[in-house]
Amino acid sequence: MAVRHCSQLFTIINATLTVSFTGATETVGMTVLTCMMVMALNLDKQRLAQEEIDRVVGGDRMPNISDRADLPYVDAVIKETMRWQPALPLGFPRATTRDDDYNGYHIPKSTYVFANTWYISREHNEKYDPDEFIPEQFLNPDEPVRDPWSYAFGFGRRVCPGRYLAEDTVFILIVTILAMFKLEPLAEGELTPKFTLTIIWSVIISIPVIFTDPRISYPKPFKCRIIPRSEAKARLILSKSMSAI
Numbered sequence: 075m076a077v078r079h080c081s082q083l084f085t086i087i088n089a090t091l092t093v094s095f096t097g098a099t100e101t102v103g104m105t106v107l108t109c110m111m112v113m114a115l116n117l118d119k120q121r122l123a124q125e126e127i128d129r130v131v132g133g134d135r136m137p138n139i140s141d142r143a144d145l146p147y148v149d150a151v152i153k154e155t156m157r158w159q160p161a162l163p164l165g166f167p168r169a170t171t172r173d174d175d176y177n178g179y180h181i182p183k184s185t186y187v188f189a190n191t192w193y194i195s196r197e198h199n200e201k202y203d204p205d206e207f208i209p210e211q212f213l214n215p216d217e218p219v220r221d222p223w224s225y226a227f228g229f230g231r232r233v234c235p236g237r238y239l240a241e242d243t244v245f246i247l248i249v250t251i252l253a254m255f256k257l258e259p260l261a262e263g264e265l266t267p268k269f270t271l272t273i274i275w276s277v278i279i280s281i282p283v284i285f286t287d288p289r290i291s292y293p294k295p296f297k298c299r300i301i302p303r304s305e306a307k308a309r310l311i312l313s314k315s316m317s318a319i
């Protein structure tokens with residue numbers, strides 16, 4: 075079920091924070107958690123996203139899925155989250171069903187192959203450092219950057235069948251959290267987005283030190299303040315969560 079309206083916000087945030095989304099949908103939880111972390115790390119970007127939400131949605135209702143087209147900066151924040159640290163940096167391993175030759179390489183039958191999503195996300199770009207969190211790169215029509223929605227979900231026949239559900243769900247969770255709450259690190263320097271190289275399945279990739287195992291990569295437990303952005307918003311959250319019970 076796509077989350078069209080995030081009225082059970084507290085429950086959902088709680089579920090997200092404890093990463094209790096199970097199975098395939100866990101990747102949705104990871105993406106939302108990653109976004110919360112980068113928002114706490116990048117307060118200037120968080121403020122830009124919130125200003126856009128306030129302009130479009132106003133203060134007396136929660137965002138809904140139909141606001142998405144009018145929220146390009148929030149959309150760019152989500153894309154940049156998926157690029158900056160893809161939930162599945164090497165996708166799922168697959169095995170070849172027959173001998174193959176590709177680009178001068180002979181790949182025997184039954185070889186494990188990976189789509190290196192991490193490498194695509196680090197594609198060379200003259201202007202932007204791939205380790206920096208820069209949503210703005212998705213907003214310049216004159217210099218198009220590859221859209222992470224085109225590679226974060228895999229490729230071909232076995233592409234993720236949940237991608238459209240994931241897209242809507244990630245959007246509505248993040249936009250609602252940003253509309254209602256300010257996210258702050260607990261202490262200066264608490265979260266360090268330093269990248270480190272690591273080898274996984276014989277492939278070298280880099281991940282932030284604050285993330286877990288790169289096979290399925292999500293933030294290690296982190297502390298941050300989640301503060302309602304105003305009294306009015308606190309009342310709105312309470313009224314929605316009470317009416318959802």
Ligand code: HEM
Nearest residue numbers: 098099101102105165166226227228229232233234236240
């Ligand atoms: C942000 C969220 C998500 C991400 C980043 C993600 C990513 C991926 C990736 C990279 C693959 C491997 C594709 C390949 O091998 O080419 C995959 C497979 C799969 N995903 Fe997702 N996924 C997400 C959400 C979901 C959701 C919400 C569902 C279901 C409700 C789902 C169900 C599946 C299933 C069943 C497969 C296996 C498909 C197959 O082997 O044929 N995913 N996903």
